[in-house]
Amino acid sequence: MNILVCISQVPDTTTKVKFTENNTKLDTGGIQWVINPWDELSLTRALELKDDPSSGVQKVSVAHVGPASNEATIRKALAIGADDAYRVDTDALDAYQVAAQLAELVKTGSFDIILCGIESSDYNGSNVGGMLAEFLDYTSVSGISQLEISEGKAIVNREIDGGKESLAVSLPFVGIVQKGIAKEPRIAAMRGIMMARKKPINVTAAKDIAPLTEVKEFEPPKPRPACKFVDPDNPAELIELLQNEAKVI
Amino acid sequence: MSVLLYTENWEGKFKKLTFELASYASGVAEMLGTGVTAVSIGSVDDQELKKLGEYGVGKILKADNEATGQFDTGVYAKIIADAADKENAEIIIMANNNAGKAIAPRLSVRLKAGVASAVSELPVSVSPFFIKKRVFSGNAVAGTEIKTEKKIVTLSQNSFDLAEKPADIIIENFDAAAGGPSGNIEVREVERQSGKLLLTDAEIVVSGGRGMKSPDNWGPIEEFAKLLGGATACSRPVSDEGWRPHEEHTGQTGKIIAPNLYFAIGISGATQHLAGISASKVIVAINNDKDAPIFDAAQYGIVGDASKVLPKLVEALKEAKSA
Ligand SMILES: Cc1cc2nc3c(=O)[nH]c(=O)nc-3n(C[C@H](O)[C@H](O)[C@H](O)COP(=O)(O)OP(=O)(O)OC[C@H]3O[C@@H](n4cnc5c(N)ncnc54)[C@H](O)[C@@H]3O)c2cc1C
Numbered sequence: 001m002n003i004l005v006c007i008s009q010v011p012d013t014t015t016k017v018k019f020t021e022n023n024t025k026l027d028t029g030g031i032q033w034v035i036n037p038w039d040e041l042s043l044t045r046a047l048e049l050k051d052d053p054s055s056g057v058q059k060v061s062v063a064h065v066g067p068a069s070n071e072a073t074i075r076k077a078l079a080i081g082a083d084d085a086y087r088v089d090t091d092a093l094d095a096y097q098v099a100a101q102l103a104e105l106v107k108t109g110s111f112d113i114i115l116c117g118i119e120s121s122d123y124n125g126s127n128v129g130g131m132l133a134e135f136l137d138y139t140s141v142s143g144i145s146q147l148e149i150s151e152g153k154a155i156v157n158r159e160i161d162g163g164k165e166s167l168a169v170s171l172p173f174v175g176i177v178q179k180g181i182a183k184e185p186r187i188a189a190m191r192g193i194m195m196a197r198k199k200p201i202n203v204t205a206a207k208d209i210a211p212l213t214e215v216k217e218f219e220p221p222k223p224r225p226a227c228k229f230v231d232p233d234n235p236a237e238l239i240e241l242l243q244n245e246a247k248v249i
Numbered sequence: 250m251s252v253l254l255y256t257e258n259w260e261g262k263f264k265k266l267t268f269e270l271a272s273y274a275s276g277v278a279e280m281l282g283t284g285v286t287a288v289s290i291g292s293v294d295d296q297e298l299k300k301l302g303e304y305g306v307g308k309i310l311k312a313d314n315e316a317t318g319q320f321d322t323g324v325y326a327k328i329i330a331d332a333a334d335k336e337n338a339e340i341i342i343m344a345n346n347n348a349g350k351a352i353a354p355r356l357s358v359r360l361k362a363g364v365a366s367a368v369s370e371l372p373v374s375v376s377p378f379f380i381k382k383r384v385f386s387g388n389a390v391a392g393t394e395i396k397t398e399k400k401i402v403t404l405s406q407n408s409f410d411l412a413e414k415p416a417d418i419i420i421e422n423f424d425a426a427a428g429g430p431s432g433n434i435e436v437r438e439v440e441r442q443s444g445k446l447l448l449t450d451a452e453i454v455v456s457g458g459r460g461m462k463s464p465d466n467w468g469p470i471e472e473f474a475k476l477l478g479g480a481t482a483c484s485r486p487v488s489d490e491g492w493r494p495h496e497e498h499t500g501q502t503g504k505i506i507a508p509n510l511y512f513a514i515g516i517s518g519a520t521q522h523l524a525g526i527s528a529s530k531v532i533v534a535i536n537n538d539k540d541a542p543i544f545d546a547a548q549y550g551i552v553g554d555a556s557k558v559l560p561k562l563v564e565a566l567k568e569a570k571s572a
Contacts, residue, residue: 011385013386013501013520013521013524014519014520014521016388016520017385017388017389019389037501037502038502094363095354095364096357096358096363096364099354099358118350119350121385121386121501121524122384122385123384123385123391124366124367124382124383124384124385124386125364125366125367126345126350126353126354126366126367127353127354127357127364127366128354129354130322130350130351130352130353130354130355130357131354131355131357131358133322133323133354133355134323134326134354134355134356134357134358134359135358137323139321139323139431139433139434140322140323140351140355141322141351141434142322142347142350142351143347143350143351145495155437159347160320160347160439160441161259161346161347161348161447161449162259162441162442162443162445162447163439163440163441163442164439164440165436165437165438165439165440166436166437166438166439167434167435167436167437168434168435168437169433169434169435170432170433170434173433176351178502179495179498179502179503180495183489211363211396212357212361212362212363212364212395212396212397213363213364213365213393213394213395213396214393214394214396215384215391215392215393215394216379216392216393216394217391217392218384218389218390218391218392219381219389219390219391219392220388220389220390221387221388221389221390221527224532224545224546224547224548225548227534227544227545227547227548227549227550228548228549228550229549229550229551229552230549230550230551231551232551232552232553232554232557232558233561235551235558235561235562235564235565236565236568236569238533238549238551238562238565239562239565239566239569240569241549242510242531242533242549243569246510246531246548246549248453248509248510248530248531249453249477249510
């Protein structure tokens with residue numbers, strides 16, 4: 001059984017994002033790029049399953065749609081433990097275009113479980129996983145916080161409003177992953193970093209697929225009013241402000 | 250041409266989110282000079298459905314058959330796509346919640362419709378279709394053009410005011426998705442806490458961080474939330490430590506919420522935490538470190554030890570309520 005983990009490259013989550021060219025482009029100067037946090041957790045879970053021989057997982061691959069300059073991020077995934085990697089050589093333009101490229105890639109391989117993060121922390125779209133599933137006509141389950149494999153099926157927990165469901169899903173399927181899927185992301189050890197250098201990154205040419213959306217400009221969020229401090233010995237004043245000034249209680 | 254709204258139901262009932270969506274859909278329809286049709290999937294009685302008419306929905310397609318009993322996102326996307334075709338819908342609207350996030354992308358591919366997700370305002374213009382959406386986990390807004398003929402918009406919860414607009418409503422049975430359930434998903438267990446206020450639905454949220462020091466100190470947080478009719482939440486380390494259940498974790502990797510009032514108690518205000526709560530209308534911070542970044546996001550603050558301030562605050566609230 002083979003697992004493919006789709007990874008997106010995003011600015012480190014502490015980055016104070018800035019824009020250039022009249023707020024039409026992300027200012028990439030000084031940005032530390034990381035694997036999207038949910039994708040890192042998906043990869044960790046996939047590797048945990050592979051470590052357990054009873055799971056039947058033989059290979060964990062990663063896929064990324066992006067230019068050669070993103071290979072450092074792919075190497076990171078290989079260093080963490082992925083067996084091999086695929087890169088579709090094009091700039092990622094929107095979720096639709098990325099998912100369409102990934103679908104072409106999946107069709108040429110043999111993957112039983114495909115994992116995507118619930119969102120990518122840059123454009124917060126929550127779209128690639130579901131789109132990929134629809135392109136492939138695979139079942140998808142979104143918001144999964146647990147993944148096991150048993151008797152050739154994926155056993156997942158899916159979050160629903162006010163609770164959760166445990167599902168058995170036939171393969172192949174696309175699992176769209178959220179918090180809980182793995183506790184902490186696995187970190188690359190020295191040995192992993194050495195080995196990653198020898199692992200293959202298979203580069204494929206992109207299909208000509210147009211995006212459906214285009215970001216035209218960015219705006220910083222509206223500034224918040226300065227904080228009004230209340231005397232800790234007089235919390236009644238806070239209650240009064242919330243009732244009569246902010247009118248929220 | 251019309252606007253199609255997908256209305257999810259919770260055990261046959263709608264909630265405030267549904268009417269926020271209907272209000273939003275009516276606003277978009279007005280910009281287009283058209284009406285709103287809702288598609289309801291699953292078992293909802295007509296009395297409940299009619300409530301949509303108060304927010305400008307003129308027609309409801311009721312899809313309730315064997316294909317709709319189980320939440321299989323592929324099947325749901327098919328039903329909504331069929332409804333969109335039938336109604337010649339140009340814009341399809343749904344919530345940016347668990348269900349919406351699962352359905353919208355599948356529907357996008359099916360209809361070749363561009364998606365703008367996590368939106369909290371009406372479009373800036375409908376032709377070209379230009380809309381603002383949340384990006385970089387709340388650190389920016391992106392003005393986005395959807396270039397396709399059909400468009401999908403997912404609306405963030407608690408971000409759009411209800412707007413009553415009584416309309417005459419027609420309810421039509423909609424024979425959905427031939428073929429039935431895919432058979433690829435088998436539900437083995439369902440755990441549901443009914444009756445509990447969901448964090449995402451709450452208008453007031455009281456949240457505790459590592460500064461609360463121990464899970465044993467949550468009593469006043471729970472009491473305060475209860476008095477306010479709100480829900481409790483926490484920062485990530487608090488749920489990682491098992492002090493509080495995972496459903497309470499707010500932030501970039503947890504729940505993203507937009508209540509009217511958010512109390513951050515003993516929470517430092519890390520960017521990843523703010524990512525989940527920065528859309529709150531009013532933020533109140535209680536922290537013993539006057540330089541904690543949470544005070545930059547907060548509108549009201551108390552610098553002090555939470556273990557001393559919070560009980561006093563609970564008392565003050567009780568007094569104000571009995572006055
Ligand atoms: C990829 C990634 C994703 C993340 N996602 C999230 C997320 O979704 N949500 C999230 O919350 N975090 C997230 N984090 C973690 C985040 O960076 C912070 O570590 C976390 O938010 C800190 O939690 P805290 O404020 O409770 O604890 P701390 O940072 O330890 O802050 C505790 C605060 O309590 C105050 N305090 C201490 N004692 C008292 C007292 N007696 N009275 C009053 N105040 C007191 C302190 O001054 C301090 O400000 C993420 C991190 C990464 C790397």
